[in-house]
Amino acid sequence: EAQVTQNPRYLITVTGKKLTVTCSQNMNHEYMSWYRQDPGLGLRQIYYSMNVEVTDKGDVPEGYKVSRKEKRNFPLILESPSPNQTSLYFCASSSESSNQPQHFGDGTRLSIL
Amino acid sequence: SQKIEQNSEALNIQEGKTATLTCNYTNYSPAYLQWYRQDPGRGPVFLLLIRENEKEKRKERLKVTFDTTLKQSLFHITASQPADSATYLCALDGAGGYNKLIFGAGTRLAVHP
Secondary structure (H helix, E strand, O other): OOOEEEEOOEEEEOOOOOEEEEEEEOOOOOEEEEEEEEOOOEEEEEEEEEEOOEEEEOOOOOOOEEOOOOOOEOOEEEOOOOHHHOEEEEEEEEOOOOOOOOEEOOOEEEEEO | OOOEEEOOOOEEEEOOOOEEEEEEEOOOOOOEEEEEEEOOOOOOEEEEEEEOOOOEEEEOOEEEEEEOOOOEEEEEEOOOOHHHOEEEEEEEEOOOOOOOEEEOOOEEEEEEO
């Protein structure tokens, strides 16, 4: 089954404790991206990747890092999480770029205390 | 920068009627526009994509229009059913080509029996 898998689905942690949210897709997609979703603000793009070793900033990249060492994986790293990063996070992938249908994971709800 | 406006108020309609949701954008005309459905606790699911040179696109009970003069897309669900109740998001390409995707905050649709 074609899917985008995120882990963990839920995480409660404390300020400053590094964390990684993993994202994996099994569709051989080149384009992957991370979004955060906050009430009233909608989905905002954090980072995206056009292909392996090619990443770029979205609209809200501050406080986040990503890497794309393999085509299928695109982890999101919070080196020193802060409470304003409490949010619902989604990973997405598509075959070529943002002008193709995006396949989303089921989300990761992060709470930073 | 590009801004997307979707009606933040929920749309309540009776089963069997046509639901019409609006997506307005403020700046440059996008090369394409996408519509997604999001259920509570789930990631968005792609529904339709319409390109700037297309006036209308249909898929089963769904219809999307794209008016670059009005800077507006309309999303219609005909013969609506309670199962159509969800939040509907529109998205369009950000500045600089096909790398960034900008989402509206979404409109919640409730279809009542």
